[in-house]
Amino acid sequence: MxxxxxxxxxxxxxxxxxxxxxxxxxxxxxxxxxxxxxxxxxxxxxxxxxxxxxxxxxxxxxxxxxxxxxxxxxxxxxxxxxxxxxxxxxxxxxxxxxxxxxxxxxxxxxxxxxxxxxxxxxxxxxxxxxxxxxxxxxxxxxxxxxxxxxxxxxxxxxxxxxxxxxxxxxxxxxxxxxxDDARTRRTALAGAVLALAATPFLPAGLPVLAALPALLLPLGGAPGPAEGGPGPADGEPVREETAR
Amino acid sequence: MNAHTLLLPASVAVLAAGTFTFRYAGPLLRTRLGGTDRAERLMTASAVVLLVALVATTALAEGTGPAGVARPAGVLVGGVLAWRRLPFVAVVLAAAGTAAALRLLGLE
Incomplete structure:
Protein backbone atom coordinates (compact mmCIF):
# COMPACT_ATOMS: atom_id res chain seq x y z
CA MET A 1 0.00 0.00 0.00
CA ASP A 180 -3.27 12.17 -28.65
CA ASP A 181 -4.97 9.39 -30.59
CA ALA A 182 -7.18 10.58 -33.45
CA ARG A 183 -8.21 7.04 -34.34
CA THR A 184 -9.49 6.21 -30.87
CA ARG A 185 -11.15 9.62 -30.73
CA ARG A 186 -13.14 8.98 -33.92
CA THR A 187 -14.07 5.47 -32.79
CA ALA A 188 -15.17 6.71 -29.37
CA LEU A 189 -17.29 9.48 -30.89
CA ALA A 190 -18.97 7.01 -33.25
CA GLY A 191 -19.56 4.71 -30.27
CA ALA A 192 -21.14 7.52 -28.27
CA VAL A 193 -23.50 8.25 -31.17
CA LEU A 194 -24.47 4.55 -31.37
CA ALA A 195 -25.08 4.45 -27.61
CA LEU A 196 -27.25 7.58 -27.65
CA ALA A 197 -29.20 6.30 -30.67
CA ALA A 198 -29.88 3.05 -28.81
CA THR A 199 -30.90 4.74 -25.54
CA PRO A 200 -34.64 5.17 -26.32
CA PHE A 201 -34.97 1.51 -27.29
CA LEU A 202 -32.86 -0.53 -24.88
CA PRO A 203 -32.95 -1.06 -21.10
CA ALA A 204 -30.28 0.64 -18.95
CA GLY A 205 -26.78 -0.73 -19.46
CA LEU A 206 -27.24 -2.04 -22.99
CA PRO A 207 -26.91 1.32 -24.81
CA VAL A 208 -23.33 1.62 -23.51
CA LEU A 209 -22.52 -1.83 -24.89
CA ALA A 210 -24.10 -0.79 -28.20
CA ALA A 211 -21.08 1.52 -28.59
CA LEU A 212 -18.72 -1.43 -29.07
CA PRO A 213 -19.57 -2.12 -32.75
CA ALA A 214 -17.92 1.26 -33.45
CA LEU A 215 -14.64 -0.64 -33.09
CA LEU A 216 -15.48 -2.36 -36.37
CA LEU A 217 -15.93 0.89 -38.29
CA PRO A 218 -13.14 1.73 -40.73
CA LEU A 219 -12.37 5.09 -39.15
CA GLY A 220 -8.93 5.71 -40.53
CA GLY A 221 -7.76 2.32 -39.34
CA ALA A 222 -9.41 1.99 -35.96
CA PRO A 223 -7.86 -0.99 -34.19
CA GLY A 224 -9.60 -3.76 -36.06
CA PRO A 225 -11.15 -6.94 -34.67
CA ALA A 226 -9.31 -10.23 -34.67
CA GLU A 227 -9.63 -12.38 -37.80
CA GLY A 228 -13.15 -13.75 -37.95
CA GLY A 229 -14.25 -11.41 -35.13
CA PRO A 230 -17.86 -10.61 -34.37
CA GLY A 231 -19.87 -9.03 -37.15
CA PRO A 232 -21.70 -5.72 -36.91
CA ALA A 233 -24.64 -5.57 -34.51
CA ASP A 234 -28.13 -5.99 -35.87
CA GLY A 235 -29.69 -2.86 -37.25
CA GLU A 236 -26.59 -0.71 -37.17
CA PRO A 237 -25.32 0.35 -40.57
CA VAL A 238 -21.70 -0.72 -40.57
CA ARG A 239 -19.67 -0.40 -43.72
CA GLU A 240 -17.42 -3.13 -45.00
CA GLU A 241 -14.14 -3.30 -43.13
CA THR A 242 -11.07 -2.21 -45.00
CA ALA A 243 -8.65 -4.50 -43.24
CA ARG A 244 -10.21 -7.85 -44.11
CA MET B 1 -39.53 -16.35 6.65
CA ASN B 2 -41.55 -16.91 3.49
CA ALA B 3 -40.32 -17.11 -0.08
CA HIS B 4 -41.05 -13.46 -0.75
CA THR B 5 -38.92 -12.04 2.07
CA LEU B 6 -36.05 -14.24 0.89
CA LEU B 7 -36.33 -12.98 -2.66
CA LEU B 8 -34.79 -9.58 -1.87
CA PRO B 9 -31.57 -10.84 -0.20
CA ALA B 10 -31.32 -13.56 -2.85
CA SER B 11 -31.52 -10.93 -5.58
CA VAL B 12 -28.82 -8.88 -3.86
CA ALA B 13 -26.64 -12.00 -3.77
CA VAL B 14 -27.28 -12.72 -7.45
CA LEU B 15 -26.35 -9.17 -8.45
CA ALA B 16 -23.21 -9.26 -6.29
CA ALA B 17 -22.08 -12.68 -7.55
CA GLY B 18 -22.86 -11.88 -11.17
CA THR B 19 -21.06 -8.56 -11.01
CA PHE B 20 -18.01 -10.19 -9.47
CA THR B 21 -18.04 -12.83 -12.21
CA PHE B 22 -18.05 -10.09 -14.87
CA ARG B 23 -15.14 -8.37 -13.16
CA TYR B 24 -13.14 -11.55 -12.67
CA ALA B 25 -13.72 -12.81 -16.22
CA GLY B 26 -11.71 -10.06 -17.92
CA PRO B 27 -8.38 -10.54 -16.10
CA LEU B 28 -8.79 -14.31 -16.33
CA LEU B 29 -9.57 -14.34 -20.08
CA ARG B 30 -6.77 -11.89 -20.68
CA THR B 31 -4.09 -14.30 -19.49
CA ARG B 32 -5.62 -17.08 -21.63
CA LEU B 33 -5.88 -14.96 -24.76
CA GLY B 34 -2.27 -13.90 -24.52
CA GLY B 35 -1.32 -10.31 -25.18
CA THR B 36 -0.41 -9.55 -28.77
CA ASP B 37 0.10 -5.87 -29.47
CA ARG B 38 -2.93 -5.80 -31.70
CA ALA B 39 -5.21 -7.46 -29.13
CA GLU B 40 -3.81 -5.14 -26.48
CA ARG B 41 -4.67 -2.06 -28.52
CA LEU B 42 -8.13 -3.36 -29.33
CA MET B 43 -8.90 -4.04 -25.65
CA THR B 44 -7.71 -0.61 -24.57
CA ALA B 45 -9.71 1.03 -27.35
CA SER B 46 -12.84 -0.89 -26.36
CA ALA B 47 -12.52 0.33 -22.76
CA VAL B 48 -12.12 3.93 -23.96
CA VAL B 49 -15.12 3.54 -26.29
CA LEU B 50 -17.24 2.21 -23.42
CA LEU B 51 -16.16 5.01 -21.07
CA VAL B 52 -16.94 7.72 -23.62
CA ALA B 53 -20.32 6.10 -24.32
CA LEU B 54 -20.93 6.06 -20.58
CA VAL B 55 -20.11 9.77 -20.38
CA ALA B 56 -22.46 10.50 -23.30
CA THR B 57 -25.40 8.50 -21.96
CA THR B 58 -25.09 9.63 -18.33
CA ALA B 59 -24.65 13.26 -19.41
CA LEU B 60 -27.36 13.43 -22.05
CA ALA B 61 -29.97 10.80 -21.17
CA GLU B 62 -32.23 10.15 -18.22
CA GLY B 63 -33.78 6.71 -18.48
CA THR B 64 -34.84 6.37 -22.11
CA GLY B 65 -35.38 10.14 -22.63
CA PRO B 66 -33.23 13.27 -22.83
CA ALA B 67 -31.67 14.68 -19.63
CA GLY B 68 -32.79 18.29 -20.07
CA VAL B 69 -30.45 21.28 -20.05
CA ALA B 70 -28.75 21.65 -16.66
CA ARG B 71 -26.81 18.39 -16.51
CA PRO B 72 -25.51 18.40 -20.10
CA ALA B 73 -24.48 22.05 -19.68
CA GLY B 74 -22.61 21.23 -16.47
CA VAL B 75 -20.78 18.31 -18.09
CA LEU B 76 -19.96 20.47 -21.14
CA VAL B 77 -18.44 23.21 -18.97
CA GLY B 78 -16.44 20.58 -17.06
CA GLY B 79 -15.30 19.02 -20.33
CA VAL B 80 -14.09 22.32 -21.76
CA LEU B 81 -12.10 23.08 -18.60
CA ALA B 82 -10.59 19.57 -18.69
CA TRP B 83 -9.64 20.00 -22.35
CA ARG B 84 -7.87 23.24 -21.42
CA ARG B 85 -6.00 21.26 -18.75
CA LEU B 86 -7.44 23.04 -15.76
CA PRO B 87 -7.02 21.27 -12.42
CA PHE B 88 -9.37 18.40 -11.81
CA VAL B 89 -10.98 20.04 -8.78
CA ALA B 90 -11.98 23.00 -10.99
CA VAL B 91 -13.54 20.60 -13.52
CA VAL B 92 -15.63 18.83 -10.89
CA LEU B 93 -16.78 21.98 -9.11
CA ALA B 94 -17.56 23.80 -12.37
CA ALA B 95 -19.66 20.89 -13.65
CA ALA B 96 -21.70 20.58 -10.45
CA GLY B 97 -21.85 24.38 -9.99
CA THR B 98 -23.11 25.02 -13.51
CA ALA B 99 -25.86 22.42 -13.24
CA ALA B 100 -26.85 23.70 -9.79
CA ALA B 101 -26.87 27.34 -10.92
CA LEU B 102 -29.02 26.61 -13.99
CA ARG B 103 -31.51 24.75 -11.79
CA LEU B 104 -31.57 27.64 -9.36
CA LEU B 105 -32.57 29.81 -12.33
CA GLY B 106 -35.39 27.41 -13.06
CA LEU B 107 -33.77 25.65 -16.02
CA GLU B 108 -34.05 21.90 -15.59
Whole structure:
Protein backbone atom coordinates (compact mmCIF):
# COMPACT_ATOMS: atom_id res chain seq x y z
CA MET A 1 0.00 0.00 0.00
CA UNK A 2 2.79 2.45 0.86
CA UNK A 3 4.60 1.63 -2.36
CA UNK A 4 1.39 2.27 -4.29
CA UNK A 5 1.16 5.70 -2.73
CA UNK A 6 4.85 6.53 -3.33
CA UNK A 7 4.63 5.63 -7.02
CA UNK A 8 2.03 8.32 -7.57
CA UNK A 9 3.00 11.95 -7.92
CA UNK A 10 1.29 14.62 -5.89
CA UNK A 11 -1.13 15.73 -8.57
CA UNK A 12 -2.34 12.20 -9.31
CA UNK A 13 -2.79 11.53 -5.60
CA UNK A 14 -4.92 14.63 -5.28
CA UNK A 15 -6.98 13.67 -8.33
CA UNK A 16 -7.60 10.17 -6.98
CA UNK A 17 -8.49 11.50 -3.54
CA UNK A 18 -10.91 13.93 -5.12
CA UNK A 19 -12.61 11.23 -7.19
CA UNK A 20 -12.99 9.06 -4.08
CA UNK A 21 -14.43 12.03 -2.20
CA UNK A 22 -16.82 12.79 -5.09
CA UNK A 23 -17.93 9.14 -5.09
CA UNK A 24 -18.50 9.38 -1.36
CA UNK A 25 -20.77 12.39 -1.92
CA UNK A 26 -22.70 10.55 -4.65
CA UNK A 27 -22.89 7.60 -2.22
CA UNK A 28 -24.47 9.93 0.34
CA UNK A 29 -27.18 10.92 -2.11
CA UNK A 30 -27.71 7.25 -3.00
CA UNK A 31 -28.10 6.31 0.67
CA UNK A 32 -30.40 9.26 1.33
CA UNK A 33 -32.60 8.57 -1.71
CA UNK A 34 -32.92 4.88 -0.79
CA UNK A 35 -33.99 5.58 2.78
CA UNK A 36 -36.32 8.40 1.73
CA UNK A 37 -37.98 5.97 -0.68
CA UNK A 38 -38.87 3.78 2.30
CA UNK A 39 -36.15 1.12 2.01
CA UNK A 40 -34.24 -0.18 5.03
CA UNK A 41 -30.66 1.08 5.22
CA UNK A 42 -29.28 -2.48 5.11
CA UNK A 43 -30.26 -2.79 1.45
CA UNK A 44 -28.23 0.10 -0.08
CA UNK A 45 -25.43 -0.55 2.40
CA UNK A 46 -25.15 -4.27 1.57
CA UNK A 47 -25.25 -3.46 -2.13
CA UNK A 48 -22.54 -0.83 -1.78
CA UNK A 49 -20.22 -3.28 -0.01
CA UNK A 50 -20.92 -6.41 -2.09
CA UNK A 51 -21.72 -4.97 -5.52
CA UNK A 52 -19.67 -1.76 -5.38
CA UNK A 53 -20.98 -0.45 -8.69
CA UNK A 54 -23.02 2.73 -8.21
CA UNK A 55 -25.19 2.85 -11.33
CA UNK A 56 -26.41 -0.73 -10.93
CA UNK A 57 -27.16 -0.20 -7.23
CA UNK A 58 -29.14 2.97 -7.90
CA UNK A 59 -31.10 1.11 -10.57
CA UNK A 60 -31.68 -1.83 -8.18
CA UNK A 61 -33.04 0.27 -5.30
CA UNK A 62 -35.07 2.35 -7.76
CA UNK A 63 -36.87 -0.73 -9.09
CA UNK A 64 -37.40 -2.24 -5.63
CA UNK A 65 -38.58 1.06 -4.12
CA UNK A 66 -41.10 1.43 -6.96
CA UNK A 67 -42.54 -1.95 -6.03
CA UNK A 68 -40.86 -3.85 -8.86
CA UNK A 69 -39.59 -7.40 -8.63
CA UNK A 70 -36.19 -7.84 -6.93
CA UNK A 71 -35.35 -10.45 -9.58
CA UNK A 72 -35.94 -7.85 -12.33
CA UNK A 73 -33.82 -5.40 -10.33
CA UNK A 74 -30.95 -7.93 -10.18
CA UNK A 75 -31.22 -8.62 -13.90
CA UNK A 76 -31.24 -4.89 -14.69
CA UNK A 77 -28.19 -4.38 -12.47
CA UNK A 78 -26.35 -7.21 -14.22
CA UNK A 79 -26.98 -5.61 -17.63
CA UNK A 80 -25.57 -2.33 -16.32
CA UNK A 81 -22.48 -4.13 -14.99
CA UNK A 82 -21.71 -6.24 -18.08
CA UNK A 83 -19.25 -3.56 -19.23
CA UNK A 84 -16.82 -4.80 -16.57
CA UNK A 85 -15.90 -7.75 -18.78
CA UNK A 86 -14.20 -5.57 -21.44
CA UNK A 87 -12.85 -3.33 -18.66
CA UNK A 88 -11.09 -6.34 -17.19
CA UNK A 89 -9.70 -7.31 -20.58
CA UNK A 90 -8.25 -3.83 -20.98
CA UNK A 91 -6.91 -3.23 -17.47
CA UNK A 92 -6.57 -6.75 -16.08
CA UNK A 93 -2.79 -6.68 -16.27
CA UNK A 94 -2.60 -4.50 -13.15
CA UNK A 95 -4.31 -6.98 -10.84
CA UNK A 96 -1.72 -9.69 -10.19
CA UNK A 97 -2.74 -13.22 -9.27
CA UNK A 98 -4.48 -15.19 -6.51
CA UNK A 99 -5.99 -13.11 -3.70
CA UNK A 100 -4.86 -9.92 -5.39
CA UNK A 101 -6.79 -10.82 -8.49
CA UNK A 102 -9.92 -11.47 -6.41
CA UNK A 103 -9.72 -8.18 -4.51
CA UNK A 104 -8.50 -6.34 -7.60
CA UNK A 105 -11.51 -7.58 -9.55
CA UNK A 106 -13.89 -6.39 -6.85
CA UNK A 107 -12.45 -2.85 -6.90
CA UNK A 108 -12.71 -2.64 -10.71
CA UNK A 109 -14.97 0.26 -11.67
CA UNK A 110 -15.22 3.06 -14.21
CA UNK A 111 -12.95 5.34 -12.21
CA UNK A 112 -10.18 2.87 -11.32
CA UNK A 113 -10.06 1.63 -14.93
CA UNK A 114 -9.93 5.11 -16.42
CA UNK A 115 -7.16 6.14 -14.00
CA UNK A 116 -5.16 3.06 -15.01
CA UNK A 117 -5.64 3.72 -18.73
CA UNK A 118 -4.34 7.27 -18.30
CA UNK A 119 -0.93 6.17 -16.98
CA UNK A 120 2.12 5.58 -19.14
CA UNK A 121 4.16 3.00 -17.21
CA UNK A 122 3.05 -0.38 -15.77
CA UNK A 123 4.04 0.71 -12.23
CA UNK A 124 1.96 3.83 -12.42
CA UNK A 125 -0.95 1.97 -14.01
CA UNK A 126 -0.96 -0.49 -11.14
CA UNK A 127 -0.60 2.17 -8.46
CA UNK A 128 -3.33 4.40 -9.88
CA UNK A 129 -5.74 1.49 -10.30
CA UNK A 130 -5.27 0.19 -6.78
CA UNK A 131 -5.26 3.58 -5.06
CA UNK A 132 -8.51 4.59 -6.76
CA UNK A 133 -10.14 1.18 -6.39
CA UNK A 134 -9.32 0.81 -2.70
CA UNK A 135 -10.30 4.42 -2.03
CA UNK A 136 -13.73 3.89 -3.56
CA UNK A 137 -14.06 0.57 -1.70
CA UNK A 138 -13.95 2.67 1.49
CA UNK A 139 -15.64 5.92 0.40
CA UNK A 140 -18.66 4.51 -1.42
CA UNK A 141 -20.09 2.44 1.48
CA UNK A 142 -19.18 5.16 4.01
CA UNK A 143 -21.01 7.73 1.88
CA UNK A 144 -24.01 5.40 1.59
CA UNK A 145 -24.08 4.90 5.35
CA UNK A 146 -23.80 8.63 6.07
CA UNK A 147 -26.48 9.49 3.51
CA UNK A 148 -28.79 6.79 4.85
CA UNK A 149 -28.42 8.09 8.42
CA UNK A 150 -28.89 11.74 7.43
CA UNK A 151 -31.78 10.85 5.13
CA UNK A 152 -33.88 13.71 3.81
CA UNK A 153 -31.85 16.36 5.69
CA UNK A 154 -29.65 16.82 2.59
CA UNK A 155 -32.50 17.73 0.26
CA UNK A 156 -32.56 17.06 -3.46
CA UNK A 157 -29.06 16.00 -4.64
CA UNK A 158 -29.81 17.31 -8.14
CA UNK A 159 -30.07 20.82 -6.65
CA UNK A 160 -26.31 20.61 -5.98
CA UNK A 161 -25.61 19.41 -9.52
CA UNK A 162 -24.29 16.07 -8.28
CA UNK A 163 -25.67 14.31 -11.35
CA UNK A 164 -23.35 16.38 -13.57
CA UNK A 165 -20.34 15.43 -11.48
CA UNK A 166 -19.96 11.75 -12.44
CA UNK A 167 -19.98 12.23 -16.24
CA UNK A 168 -17.67 15.25 -15.90
CA UNK A 169 -15.21 13.24 -13.77
CA UNK A 170 -15.13 10.40 -16.28
CA UNK A 171 -14.82 12.79 -19.20
CA UNK A 172 -11.89 14.59 -17.62
CA UNK A 173 -10.17 11.28 -16.91
CA UNK A 174 -10.70 9.75 -20.32
CA UNK A 175 -9.56 12.87 -22.23
CA UNK A 176 -5.84 12.01 -22.14
CA UNK A 177 -6.59 8.76 -24.01
CA UNK A 178 -8.49 10.75 -26.66
CA UNK A 179 -6.23 13.77 -26.92
CA ASP A 180 -3.27 12.17 -28.65
CA ASP A 181 -4.97 9.39 -30.59
CA ALA A 182 -7.18 10.58 -33.45
CA ARG A 183 -8.21 7.04 -34.34
CA THR A 184 -9.49 6.21 -30.87
CA ARG A 185 -11.15 9.62 -30.73
CA ARG A 186 -13.14 8.98 -33.92
CA THR A 187 -14.07 5.47 -32.79
CA ALA A 188 -15.17 6.71 -29.37
CA LEU A 189 -17.29 9.48 -30.89
CA ALA A 190 -18.97 7.01 -33.25
CA GLY A 191 -19.56 4.71 -30.27
CA ALA A 192 -21.14 7.52 -28.27
CA VAL A 193 -23.50 8.25 -31.17
CA LEU A 194 -24.47 4.55 -31.37
CA ALA A 195 -25.08 4.45 -27.61
CA LEU A 196 -27.25 7.58 -27.65
CA ALA A 197 -29.20 6.30 -30.67
CA ALA A 198 -29.88 3.05 -28.81
CA THR A 199 -30.90 4.74 -25.54
CA PRO A 200 -34.64 5.17 -26.32
CA PHE A 201 -34.97 1.51 -27.29
CA LEU A 202 -32.86 -0.53 -24.88
CA PRO A 203 -32.95 -1.06 -21.10
CA ALA A 204 -30.28 0.64 -18.95
CA GLY A 205 -26.78 -0.73 -19.46
CA LEU A 206 -27.24 -2.04 -22.99
CA PRO A 207 -26.91 1.32 -24.81
CA VAL A 208 -23.33 1.62 -23.51
CA LEU A 209 -22.52 -1.83 -24.89
CA ALA A 210 -24.10 -0.79 -28.20
CA ALA A 211 -21.08 1.52 -28.59
CA LEU A 212 -18.72 -1.43 -29.07
CA PRO A 213 -19.57 -2.12 -32.75
CA ALA A 214 -17.92 1.26 -33.45
CA LEU A 215 -14.64 -0.64 -33.09
CA LEU A 216 -15.48 -2.36 -36.37
CA LEU A 217 -15.93 0.89 -38.29
CA PRO A 218 -13.14 1.73 -40.73
CA LEU A 219 -12.37 5.09 -39.15
CA GLY A 220 -8.93 5.71 -40.53
CA GLY A 221 -7.76 2.32 -39.34
CA ALA A 222 -9.41 1.99 -35.96
CA PRO A 223 -7.86 -0.99 -34.19
CA GLY A 224 -9.60 -3.76 -36.06
CA PRO A 225 -11.15 -6.94 -34.67
CA ALA A 226 -9.31 -10.23 -34.67
CA GLU A 227 -9.63 -12.38 -37.80
CA GLY A 228 -13.15 -13.75 -37.95
CA GLY A 229 -14.25 -11.41 -35.13
CA PRO A 230 -17.86 -10.61 -34.37
CA GLY A 231 -19.87 -9.03 -37.15
CA PRO A 232 -21.70 -5.72 -36.91
CA ALA A 233 -24.64 -5.57 -34.51
CA ASP A 234 -28.13 -5.99 -35.87
CA GLY A 235 -29.69 -2.86 -37.25
CA GLU A 236 -26.59 -0.71 -37.17
CA PRO A 237 -25.32 0.35 -40.57
CA VAL A 238 -21.70 -0.72 -40.57
CA ARG A 239 -19.67 -0.40 -43.72
CA GLU A 240 -17.42 -3.13 -45.00
CA GLU A 241 -14.14 -3.30 -43.13
CA THR A 242 -11.07 -2.21 -45.00
CA ALA A 243 -8.65 -4.50 -43.24
CA ARG A 244 -10.21 -7.85 -44.11
CA MET B 1 -39.53 -16.35 6.65
CA ASN B 2 -41.55 -16.91 3.49
CA ALA B 3 -40.32 -17.11 -0.08
CA HIS B 4 -41.05 -13.46 -0.75
CA THR B 5 -38.92 -12.04 2.07
CA LEU B 6 -36.05 -14.24 0.89
CA LEU B 7 -36.33 -12.98 -2.66
CA LEU B 8 -34.79 -9.58 -1.87
CA PRO B 9 -31.57 -10.84 -0.20
CA ALA B 10 -31.32 -13.56 -2.85
CA SER B 11 -31.52 -10.93 -5.58
CA VAL B 12 -28.82 -8.88 -3.86
CA ALA B 13 -26.64 -12.00 -3.77
CA VAL B 14 -27.28 -12.72 -7.45
CA LEU B 15 -26.35 -9.17 -8.45
CA ALA B 16 -23.21 -9.26 -6.29
CA ALA B 17 -22.08 -12.68 -7.55
CA GLY B 18 -22.86 -11.88 -11.17
CA THR B 19 -21.06 -8.56 -11.01
CA PHE B 20 -18.01 -10.19 -9.47
CA THR B 21 -18.04 -12.83 -12.21
CA PHE B 22 -18.05 -10.09 -14.87
CA ARG B 23 -15.14 -8.37 -13.16
CA TYR B 24 -13.14 -11.55 -12.67
CA ALA B 25 -13.72 -12.81 -16.22
CA GLY B 26 -11.71 -10.06 -17.92
CA PRO B 27 -8.38 -10.54 -16.10
CA LEU B 28 -8.79 -14.31 -16.33
CA LEU B 29 -9.57 -14.34 -20.08
CA ARG B 30 -6.77 -11.89 -20.68
CA THR B 31 -4.09 -14.30 -19.49
CA ARG B 32 -5.62 -17.08 -21.63
CA LEU B 33 -5.88 -14.96 -24.76
CA GLY B 34 -2.27 -13.90 -24.52
CA GLY B 35 -1.32 -10.31 -25.18
CA THR B 36 -0.41 -9.55 -28.77
CA ASP B 37 0.10 -5.87 -29.47
CA ARG B 38 -2.93 -5.80 -31.70
CA ALA B 39 -5.21 -7.46 -29.13
CA GLU B 40 -3.81 -5.14 -26.48
CA ARG B 41 -4.67 -2.06 -28.52
CA LEU B 42 -8.13 -3.36 -29.33
CA MET B 43 -8.90 -4.04 -25.65
CA THR B 44 -7.71 -0.61 -24.57
CA ALA B 45 -9.71 1.03 -27.35
CA SER B 46 -12.84 -0.89 -26.36
CA ALA B 47 -12.52 0.33 -22.76
CA VAL B 48 -12.12 3.93 -23.96
CA VAL B 49 -15.12 3.54 -26.29
CA LEU B 50 -17.24 2.21 -23.42
CA LEU B 51 -16.16 5.01 -21.07
CA VAL B 52 -16.94 7.72 -23.62
CA ALA B 53 -20.32 6.10 -24.32
CA LEU B 54 -20.93 6.06 -20.58
CA VAL B 55 -20.11 9.77 -20.38
CA ALA B 56 -22.46 10.50 -23.30
CA THR B 57 -25.40 8.50 -21.96
CA THR B 58 -25.09 9.63 -18.33
CA ALA B 59 -24.65 13.26 -19.41
CA LEU B 60 -27.36 13.43 -22.05
CA ALA B 61 -29.97 10.80 -21.17
CA GLU B 62 -32.23 10.15 -18.22
CA GLY B 63 -33.78 6.71 -18.48
CA THR B 64 -34.84 6.37 -22.11
CA GLY B 65 -35.38 10.14 -22.63
CA PRO B 66 -33.23 13.27 -22.83
CA ALA B 67 -31.67 14.68 -19.63
CA GLY B 68 -32.79 18.29 -20.07
CA VAL B 69 -30.45 21.28 -20.05
CA ALA B 70 -28.75 21.65 -16.66
CA ARG B 71 -26.81 18.39 -16.51
CA PRO B 72 -25.51 18.40 -20.10
CA ALA B 73 -24.48 22.05 -19.68
CA GLY B 74 -22.61 21.23 -16.47
CA VAL B 75 -20.78 18.31 -18.09
CA LEU B 76 -19.96 20.47 -21.14
CA VAL B 77 -18.44 23.21 -18.97
CA GLY B 78 -16.44 20.58 -17.06
CA GLY B 79 -15.30 19.02 -20.33
CA VAL B 80 -14.09 22.32 -21.76
CA LEU B 81 -12.10 23.08 -18.60
CA ALA B 82 -10.59 19.57 -18.69
CA TRP B 83 -9.64 20.00 -22.35
CA ARG B 84 -7.87 23.24 -21.42
CA ARG B 85 -6.00 21.26 -18.75
CA LEU B 86 -7.44 23.04 -15.76
CA PRO B 87 -7.02 21.27 -12.42
CA PHE B 88 -9.37 18.40 -11.81
CA VAL B 89 -10.98 20.04 -8.78
CA ALA B 90 -11.98 23.00 -10.99
CA VAL B 91 -13.54 20.60 -13.52
CA VAL B 92 -15.63 18.83 -10.89
CA LEU B 93 -16.78 21.98 -9.11
CA ALA B 94 -17.56 23.80 -12.37
CA ALA B 95 -19.66 20.89 -13.65
CA ALA B 96 -21.70 20.58 -10.45
CA GLY B 97 -21.85 24.38 -9.99
CA THR B 98 -23.11 25.02 -13.51
CA ALA B 99 -25.86 22.42 -13.24
CA ALA B 100 -26.85 23.70 -9.79
CA ALA B 101 -26.87 27.34 -10.92
CA LEU B 102 -29.02 26.61 -13.99
CA ARG B 103 -31.51 24.75 -11.79
CA LEU B 104 -31.57 27.64 -9.36
CA LEU B 105 -32.57 29.81 -12.33
CA GLY B 106 -35.39 27.41 -13.06
CA LEU B 107 -33.77 25.65 -16.02
CA GLU B 108 -34.05 21.90 -15.59
Missing amino acids: RSIWRTLDRRLRLDIALVCLADGVVGMSYGAISVSAGLDLWLPLTLSVLVLAGASEILFVGIVAAGGSPAAAALGGLLVNARHVPFGLAAGDVLGRGVRRVLGSHVMNDESVVFALGQSTPDRRRAAYWACGLGILVCWPLGTLAGGLLGGVLGDPDAYGLDAMFPAVLLALVLPSLR
